[in-house]
Amino acid sequence: MNAYIDIILLALIVSNLLLLGFSQIRSCINAVAFQGVALGALPLLAAAGGVSVWAALLGAFTIGLKGVIFPRLLLHAYREADVRHEVEPYIGFTASTLAGFAALAVSAWLCSRLSLFGGDLSSLAAPVSFFMVFVGLFVIVSRKKAISQILGYLVMDNGMYVFGVVMLREMPLLVDLAVLMDAFAAVFVMGVAVYHINREFDHMNVDQLDRLKG
């Protein structure tokens, strides 16, 4: 079991580093969709005492929402908005990827300080979780497009999902589902917000949202 979880966590690290380097919004959405599918396998592998119905349900729900529905919603919003296809970062792609490596190192250091390496399933879970939170935050602040900010939020959310599922195996299913539903609502509401931004401003660049001051 342990080895499979580690493989998934490594795949998540790679997908995040790729996300930082991708220049097309469509590729970024695909990277986040891949993460959603990978995350769906985690509850099954981490389930205490074999695969239970609840773990299977959570896994299926996760793949459905994070792997299929979110990416579709985002692709729809992106097509409707009819904008340029590049993500338009403030910080270049090479520098972003290097920042990703730095975030990985910082997460590892932070988890050793908090003595969080000792999870009985995988020693990688906590560092990967923090790494994804940092990457998500970086994407939110370093990209101009509103849709990139939603992607950043999703990556953050995915990171916390890793922590919740692998480190806190006793977390009740109801809480997991409530958190997933919140994420769903968040993506939906943000998607609608992007639509309104596009309609009111004829663009979706958040750096140009600067009417309110003082």
Add this chain to the structure above:
Amino acid sequence: MNAPAMMWMLLPLPILCGLACLACGSARAVMFTVRAGVLASALAAGVCVGVVHVGGPASAAGGWLYLDALSSFHLAVMMAVFSLASLCLPGHFRGEMRDGSFGPEQARRFGGLWFGALAAMTLVLVSNNIGIMWAGIEATTLVTAFLICTHRTPESVEAMWKYLIICSVGVAFAFMGTLLAGAAANGLDIPAPEALLWTRLRQEAPRLDPVLMRAAFIFLMVGYGTKAGLAPMHSWLPDAHSQAPAPVSALFSGFMLNTALYCVMRYLPLAGGASGHAGWSLRLLLFFGLASILIAASFIFLQNDLKRFLAYSSVEHLGIIAVGLGLGGLGTFAALLHTLNHSLCKVLAFCAAGRLGQMYGTHDMRKMAGALRAAPVWGGALSGALLVLIGAAPFAMFLSEFLILRAAAAGGSYWTMGLFLLGVGIVFMGALRHAVGLAWGEPVMEPEKERAGGADRVLVVVALGALLLLGLWIPGLLWRMIEDAVRIVEGAS
């Protein structure tokens, strides 16, 4: 009916009322449903608060729903805020209903979201599970986002986006904190269904991993602090408050910010217990509180836009509450009293600001000079509310701020005292000129004629009367309620 059964009612009631709003045929019917629904919810909440006050903490649904003195005090404040804000709703939208800019469709959406906000905040207060409590806070963000752009303009859409992104990301940090708090209890053999229950974690507080709990509290403080509008994470707040319709701003300032601070209060006994009451969590609160007071004061001093002024004033007052909590003991008592005072006063202030804004066609306070004579009800309400907000005696906020100062002096925190006085002093000077100008200044503009209905007058009289009364005398019932709540924040079972 017993307490657990009533607690079951608290959540479905607003949801049903929200659905009823969606089925209404006209804007007027929506307004009626809002008032009736909020009244029914307030009655149900009132019974629960009474039962908890007499019989102690109550729980339902296998311990997942839980009401104690702390949550029932906040429940009472929330219902007061919702009731007062709902009173001023029809008057606020009357003109817009007539000119068609607030038609049945907008009204239905508004009513649904209004009750959605009530349901989400209730969920935060009655949840014993810290994960569900978090989900409730995130839900308040998502539900209220569209209330900001009830009238769709580029400015309101911009404000909504900033609110959504900053609060969602901030609250995500609080979720990381929630998970870390769960991880701090990992080695304690707590059975799965009770893993994230607050009552269980509080029992185990001395055995929680202190390092993880510390990390958790920092994440929680930043996360919930963002939603509570504490500086320096407050940047969404002035934009959202200034663009939302006034009754929505009243809800935001009056209680939504407090909901987030309530979550921080829940974690104080956990963080305190884990660290052997070393007090670092309280020092963190003091830091954010003082930062909020001083940063808000510097913006308030130069602010002429009425609604932005009130928004920064909320940052200041949430900072004052955080300082009170950070001082502990008498400070915690004063902080909870200040919560009630601030909530009552902000509802009144925002409702008045909204109506005066409609009459004058602007929110520039310099152009509203002499409003007391031109519009006695709302001008009087606003000047009165401003006096209360700056802590003028004998109103209620003077008392709670005085108690916080006394707590600081008793604890020997002279730096806190000095910085607190500096911030509050700057606000006093900055706001007093506006209050005087609004009351007795030379009129610059001729406003539309004031139309204040019976409900409007009730709102003004009740809120101002309560704020005056609470400054002179605190009823024994309220006193005991707050004392019970203080014991919970301080870590007693």
